[in-house]
Structure formats: structure tokens, C-alpha cells
Amino acid sequence: MNIGLFGGQFDPFHNGHESIIRGALKSGIIDAVIVIPSARNPFKTGSQVSAAPYRFYMTKNAVEQDFEGENVFVSDVEFMYSGTSYTVTTIKQITKPSYIRTFLGSCGIKQKQAHQNHKYYWLTGSDVLPKFDQWYESEKILEQAGLLVASRPGDGVDVDEQIARLRKLFGPSADIKSFRTEQVAAASSDIRAGHDLSEVPESVKEFIATHALYSDEDPLMSVSQKTAEDYYENAIKLYRYLGPKRLLHTLNVGILSARYALRYDTSLCDRALIAGQLHDCAKELDESLQKEMAYRYSGELFTEKKLLHSPAGALFAQEEFGITDPDILDAITYHTTGRGNMSLLEKIVYLADKLEPSRTYADLEKERQTAFTDLDEALRMVAASMKRKFESRGQEMHPLSLDFMSDLGL
Numbered sequence: 001m002n003i004g005l006f007g008g009q010f011d012p013f014h015n016g017h018e019s020i021i022r023g024a025l026k027s028g029i030i031d032a033v034i035v036i037p038s039a040r041n042p043f044k045t046g047s048q049v050s051a052a053p054y055r056f057y058m059t060k061n062a063v064e065q066d067f068e069g070e071n072v073f074v075s076d077v078e079f080m081y082s083g084t085s086y087t088v089t090t091i092k093q094i095t096k097p098s099y100i101r102t103f104l105g106s107c108g109i110k111q112k113q114a115h116q117n118h119k120y121y122w123l124t125g126s127d128v129l130p131k132f133d134q135w136y137e138s139e140k141i142l143e144q145a146g147l148l149v150a151s152r153p154g155d156g157v158d159v160d161e162q163i164a165r166l167r168k169l170f171g172p173s174a175d176i177k178s179f180r181t182e183q184v185a186a187a188s189s190d191i192r193a194g195h196d197l198s199e200v201p202e203s204v205k206e207f208i209a210t211h212a213l214y215s216d217e218d219p220l221m222s223v224s225q226k227t228a229e230d231y232y233e234n235a236i237k238l239y240r241y242l243g244p245k246r247l248l249h250t251l252n253v254g255i256l257s258a259r260y261a262l263r264y265d266t267s268l269c270d271r272a273l274i275a276g277q278l279h280d281c282a283k284e285l286d287e288s289l290q291k292e293m294a295y296r297y298s299g300e301l302f303t304e305k306k307l308l309h310s311p312a313g314a315l316f317a318q319e320e321f322g323i324t325d326p327d328i329l330d331a332i333t334y335h336t337t338g339r340g341n342m343s344l345l346e347k348i349v350y351l352a353d354k355l356e357p358s359r360t361y362a363d364l365e366k367e368r369q370t371a372f373t374d375l376d377e378a379l380r381m382v383a384a385s386m387k388r389k390f391e392s393r394g395q396e397m398h399p400l401s402l403d404f405m406s407d408l409g410l
């Protein structure tokens with residue numbers, strides 16, 4: 001097969017991307033497109049991007065919905081190796097026979113076809129042509145793949161002239177082809193900044209709403225560079241341990257915790273982001289492992305199945321994510337039960353866990369609003385409904401939760 005590889009940040013994935021994919025398939029030059037959301041962007045843009053799993057799942061949802069039955073797939077290959085995601089590295093990884101055969105097989109491509117020797121094209125907009133020779137190891141890119149360039153009306157690039165220039169530079173064997181596609185007025189940065197969602201697919205609109213992406217107050221702008229980098233790395237690592245729903249939940253808790261910190265104590269912003277992001281990191285580990293870890297971390301304090309992931313999570317945050325800050329570890333440990341005398345950070349993570357935007361277990365509008373005006377009152381509202389739930393089921397609360405309730409006057 002001839003396969004187009006379409007890499008990008010996709011923050012968000014929009015109609016311009018879809019138009020490039022459609023045009024590329026229509027050109028007849030390629031038979032399939034693999035969309036590859038970037039994990040680690042080599043270029044610092046000065047603005048923060050959404051963590052990689054958000055961009056990956058948003059893109060995957062859109063592709064599955066809008067290209068159903070067509071040969072368009074989304075790959076997580078950039079999550080699988082460490083270090084900066086340069087194009088040359090991504091092409092090298094994705095074109096490995098062991099990877100591509102399994103990947104295409106998992107996408108429903110028949111074995112005979114998946115095992116062919118494929119030809120690859122890096123799919124891109126024409127705007128990159130004038131700078132392509134400055135890309136990291138551009139010569140090696142062209143040894144591994146051709147370039148397939150989307151030429152859009154009014155894009156201001158003389159595609160033929162640029163292709164001739166690059167052929168002169170890289171030799172006549174450089175396989176650079178172009179195709180015409182329609183111009184779609186969509187730029188990710190404008191969509192993020194302006195909240196104009198007219199050029200994003202329906203599923204992306206839903207995804208942005210569900211996870212409250214691109215909110216005006218982006219806490220990632222308020223944390224240190226080091227914390228932001230840790231946050232992005234942790235998000236990529238969490239992808240290995242959590243399914244999509246829980247992974248996006250735990251990332252949402254990180255962002256919401258940081259937003260609460262910005263409201264109540266900005267000095268907690270960095271710790272709130274990381275504690276929230278990691279609070280459920282151990283929840284999908286094997287139960288026996290959770291049990292063993294919980295015991296190792298806190299002895300007999302937590303033995304109930306539902307509670308194991310909290311102390312196990314603190315230990316996992318320590319051992320797998322390198323967290324040493326005791327306040328972060330406590331916020332993870334007590335996020336399910338609460339406890340007496342909770343620190344502000346613990347309260348923040350506890351509340352964010354219950355109120356993050358993708359939570360739909362009840363109408364939480366009032367609690368969500370109150371959380372930004374009176375944190376303790378919001379805690380009381382959330383804890384009271386928790387208490388009612390226990391009472392209606394005739395269940396006993398953990399002694400730590402009883403201390404927590406009594407602190408709140410419940």
C-alpha cells in the first residue's frame with residue numbers, strides 16, 4: 001500500500017485537517033492515511049498545548065466518526081518511545097515492519113495487505129515547503145518517505161517552484177508530490193484562543209465541551225516550566241496505565257485542582273496540578289498489586305477494595321512518577337476518604353475529583369459554581385451527598401471519612 005503519514009499537534013483536530021486527508025485520498029497517490037498526534041513537540045511555541053492524551057483521543061474520536069469505513073487510522077506510536085518526537089524518528093518507528101503490520105492488522109486491514117512492502121508519504125500542508133530543508137534530518141526523512149503536499153488556493157506558496165527547489169537540493173530521486181485541496185479557514189491557535197468552533201467536527205466540539213478544554217484561565221500558564229514539563233511527561237506515562245475514560249478524568253482533575261489553587265492559594269498551583277493529575281494513577285493496576293502496594297504504603301489503614309488505589313496511588317506516584325513531595329502524596333492518599341484536618345491541597349484534590357467537567361453522575365452545576373466562591377461550602381455539599389448515599393445503602397463509612405464529615409459539621 002501507499003500510506004500517508006499525517007503528523008501534527010491536532011490541538012484541536014479541525015476541518016482543515018479533514019480536508020487534507022480527504023484530498024490526499026482523492027488524489028489516488030495513497031491508499032490509506034495514518035494520523036499521528038504528536039507526543040512531544042520539538043518546537044516550543046511559547047503557548048501551552050493540551051496534554052498529549054487529550055489530543056490523541058480527540059483526534060481518534062473524530063477520525064472514527066468522520067472517516068468510518070475509510071482507510072484512515074490514528075496511531076499512538078509517538079507515545080511509545082521517549083525523547084523528542086522528530087518527524088524522522090516517528091517515520092522510523094512507524095515504518096518498522098513489526099509495528100506497521102500489527103497496527104494495520106488491528107485496524108482491520110487483511111494480513112496479506114498489511115504484510116506488503118509499503119511506500120510511505122509524509123503528508124503536510126504546502127506552508128512547510130519553504131522551510132522543509134531546515135527540518136531536523138530532512139535528508140533522512142526523504143530517504144524513508146516521500147513528501148505529499150496539500151496545495152490550497154491562496155496559501156501563498158508556489159508549490160511547483162518549491163518542489164523544484166527541494167529536488168535540486170536533495171537530488172532528483174526525492175519523491176515530492178502535491179495535490180489540490182480546498183482551503184478551509186481553520187487554524188488551531190485561533191480556535192483555542194477565540195472559542196470559534198465553526199470549523200471543528202461535531203465530535204471534537206463535544207470533546208472540548210466535555211473536558212472543558214481551552215478555558216480562558218489556563219492554569220498551565222501559571223506553573224513553572226519544570227512542572228509543565230513533568231505534567232506533559234506524566235500524561236504520556238499515564239497512557240500506559242489507564243484506559244481513555246479514567247485517563248481523561250485524572251487529567252481533568254489535575255487541571256481543575258490547579259484552577260482551584262489559582263483561586264484560593266496560587267502557591268499551591270504546581271502541586272495541585274500534579275497531585276490531581278496522578279490521583280487515580282494506580283486505579284487500573286491489578287487488584288492484588290494494589291493491595292500489596294496499599295499495605296506497603298499505609299499498613300492496615302485502607303483495606304476496602306474501592307480505597308486501595310489511593311494509598312497504592314501515592315506509592316505508584318513515588319516509584320513510577322518520581323514524586324517525593326509529602327503534600328502531594330497525602331493529597332493522593334486521602335482523595336477517596338478525606339480525613340480530619342485536611343490541608344487545602346487535600347481539599348482541592350478531593351473536590352476536583354468529584355466535580356471535574358466530565359463527571360455526569362448528578363447535576364453538579366451548583367457545586368461547581370460554589371467551588372469557586374466558597375471551597376468549604378462546596379466540600380460540605382459534596383460530602384453531604386456522599387453521606388446520604390452511604391446512609392441510603394446502609395453502609396458504614398471509613399473512620400477517616402467520619403472525621404472528615406465531623407470537621408464539616410455533618
Ligand SMILES: [Fe+2]
Pocket residue numbers: 279280283309335336
Ligand atoms: Fe480515585
Ligand SMILES: [Fe+2]
Pocket residue numbers: 249250253279280353
Ligand atoms: Fe478520581
